[in-house]
Amino acid sequence: MSKSPVIHEDGLPQPQRGLAFLTVSLAIMMAVLDGSIINVALPTIAHDQHVSAAHAIWVVTAYQLAVVIALLPLAALGEKIGFRKINLAGLVLFCGASILCAYSPTIEILTFARLVQGLGGAAMMSINGALVRHIMPVRLLGRGISMVAMVVAISAAAGPSIASAILAVSSWHWLFLINVPISILAFVMGYFTLPYNKLNGAKFDFGSAVLNALALGFLISALGSIGTSHNMALIIGQFIIALTAGIALVRRQLYRDMPLLPIDLLRSPVFTGSIIASICGFCAQFIAFVSLPFFFHDVIGYDAVKTGILMTPWPVATALTAPIAGRLADKYSAAPLTTIGMVIFATGLAATVWLPSEAGNYTIILALMLAGAGFALFQTPNNRIMLTSAPRERSGGASGLQSTARLLGQSSGAALAAILIAHSTEFSLALLMYSAAGFALISGCISAIRNRAWQVGIIS
Incomplete structure (x- = not known):
């Protein structure tokens, strides 16, 4: 060939x-x-x-x-x-x-x-x-x-x-x-x-690339410093640099036909809704991902191996559900699938607190599998509508912003989990999981009200 x-x-x-x-x-x-x-x-x-x-x-x-x-x-x-x-x-x-x-x-x-x-x-x-x-x-x-x-x-x-x-x-x-x-x-x-x-x-926009590096680099660095650093001046300084560079980047992109930051795509309600839903969904995911190992290790007293085993059902459920979600995404519209997926995801997160502890680890495994399956049902149709709502020639910008949204959500979730853990008198799984479930429900609401998202396979 x-x-x-x-x-x-x-x-x-x-x-x-x-x-x-x-x-x-x-x-x-x-x-x-x-x-x-x-x-x-x-x-x-x-x-x-x-x-x-x-x-x-x-x-x-x-x-x-x-x-x-x-x-x-x-x-x-x-x-x-x-x-x-x-x-x-x-x-x-x-x-x-x-x-x-x-x-x-x-x-x-x-x-x-x-x-x-x-x-x-x-x-x-x-x-x-x-x-x-x-x-x-x-x-x-x-x-x-x-x-x-x-x-x-x-x-x-x-x-x-x-x-x-x-x-x-x-x-x-x-x-x-x-x-x-x-x-x-x-x-x-x-x-x-x-x-x-x-x-x-x-023409490749080197100036925008530099501003993008400053904005996202300092934003992620500042989020990562929250809860782990006591130097508030450094954290605030990083946020200020990120905000300043971000504003300059947006202003630079407004009148460009092919902007590095895909502002042209963000003018589409369905694309913007998908991006925001993705950020909220990954934020919820990482609040749980960061918090649960501490709960298993520090509160229950499991070793690292057992903690890792208990975290495994989540990605396994995601991997098993993803092909099913893909087939559904090719047949049905994104809004109901993503909304149902986020409701299931939120239910799984909350179930880590609701389910009785007398049954041992089986309840937490069931809850995390439910969360993993719900997230897979959300992610595939959300990514599909995100890519197909952009013109084919702008699929690069859509793909890049899709990955950026994932990283922003993950970083925000990790930062929020660090804040909640650091400023609580004792470890509260309920506070963390309900916060994660709240972001999941916000993502589900955004998925439900996106304009044009009830259509299948939008191709510009």
Whole structure:
């Protein structure tokens, strides 16, 4: 099979479609895994590099910040030069950075390598939705999006287990080296199968890219500092820089035909509603994700292994429900599916408090599976309507903003959980889970009232 410059208007033919989707899935899997897999090895890395735990945490932070600041610029660049080029370049960068990570002699070089690796991860994540839209025919788009959700869920669930298995037989260096053969395989398949897209020919806006980096970088940094830092002047300063850069970015984008920050897409009520619903949904998710391990470990007294096992039913339920949600999203309108999904999600979150404790861990497992299934039922149709409510030539901007909304929601949820835990006299699971359920219900209400969202498969 040889690559072709032909632009397919309604998905790729088989077997090219399957191989292209596999390429995207492998790229997403690596990007998600490397966002969390290294957490398990941080104590080992800190000891090996002779640095403090606080110093070693920058290995994680550098990756996350690089992803956040690069998503929108790389999505915009994909509309200019092609999504396949961004994906393939991301694979090369990710592979090279993984090798540098594995052989870094100092923590400073390792942190720099993780920053570069984050840029590669951002390249793969920023345009994955746009690529799926060009790979899958419209009638199967929901299934494609659900498969991506399943890959993300399985990768998130398997991360700690994979890290533990590698560390049991080898050193932390292999956490990075394992990316090399996967990256090479994905690059070869992607070179011959990834689709071409129409280019907009717009000049890349470097000034907006800098403002975007300042706005999102300092916002995420400030949110991450809440609850963990007592330096209020630093936190307030970060918020001020983020707000100032954000205002300047919006003003710069207002009169551009192809803005880096997709303001043109945000003028659509259905697209904006989907973005806000996504932010609220992921905020609810991360309030729970951050809080529950503390509850299991510090309040109940479970060890790290048992805590990890109890957290696993959530992503497993998400992975099992995602294909069903995809089929439903291709047949029925988004509003009822996303609304029902958020109601189920909120019920699962609240059930962690409602269900009687006499039954032991079975009640918490049932509640978390309910939450995971509800979130999957929300996420797939919400992402589908988000992508299809944007013109096909703006799918890069839609994909980039979709990923940015997810990160903003996750960061906001983690910050809110930190505030609630830090300022409570004792750990209150009810306060945390009801707060998460509240954000889920807000997301459900927004999903229910979106203009035009009751239509199926809106294609501009």
